[in-house]
Amino acid sequence: MPARHQITPNYRMDDLGLSAKERNAARYRLEDGLEAWGQRWELLGHTVRCQHCHAMQRASKAPLPFSHADGCANTGEFAQHPWRDLAQLLEQLPKVGG
Ligand SMILES: [Zn+2]
Numbered sequence: 001m002p003a004r005h006q007i008t009p010n011y012r013m014d015d016l017g018l019s020a021k022e023r024n025a026a027r028y029r030l031e032d033g034l035e036a037w038g039q040r041w042e043l044l045g046h047t048v049r050c051q052h053c054h055a056m057q058r059a060s061k062a063p064l065p066f067s068h069a070d071g072c073a074n075t076g077e078f079a080q081h082p083w084r085d086l087a088q089l090l091e092q093l094p095k096v097g098g
Helices: 020-040 082-090
Strands: 041-044 047-050 056-058
Touching (some): 020 041
């Protein structure tokens, strides 16, 4: 098992003493990322749906590669793990009270 970069559980970008400019850049990264995610995917209850082929995946199947319909244009490296991608985006949310 390769060594992984360790991040303490309550690590947040606001704790790093980022400048207002850096926080602004981080906010745009989050919002741009969510915008891009929403162009590919849609959340429907406990499932995520491909905006292109309308194939769906339950949250409990998140570790599996997304199974698109034949001919779907939403494929490739960035269209295999929508739940993981969403989770990574949400990790960037500013902390409550921050
Ligand atoms: Zn698809």
